[in-house]
Amino acid sequence: MKNTDTIDVREIRRKLGLNQSQFWSKIGVTQSGGSRYESGRNIPRPVQALLRLVHIEQIDINKVKKEDVEVAEFLKTSNPELYKSLKKEARAKRKERTTR
Incomplete structure (x- = not known):
């Protein structure tokens, strides 16, 4: 970015x-x-x-909660491989929705 x-x-x-x-x-x-x-x-x-x-990024910040950020940060530090995998899947899903 x-x-x-x-x-x-x-x-x-x-x-x-x-x-x-x-x-x-x-x-x-x-x-x-x-x-x-x-x-x-x-x-x-x-x-x-x-x-x-x-x-x-088109994120509705009214829907973002502190707990969501805390969970993402916890996952990122405690299981970085799973975090990367989920991030990659989410990105692919978003891309798939935008190309329809």
Whole structure:
């Protein structure tokens, strides 16, 4: 994934067909704040991470629970091979859904 500093967030927003208010409110940024980012102001790292998750990875952050993240981290450290295998299967399944 590219660093969001090097990608055009305005272009991402336009490709998604969202106005500034719709796009930025999904990650807790005001329309005026988003406008400043689109005009070249540096985007803070937490905002970059949310931007990537919500608008690039298409993750509904309202559905993500702390326990889900904790389970994934536990699996990743306690059984890295199983974690890699499940990650690979999930990626293939997602790819399969998008090519239909």
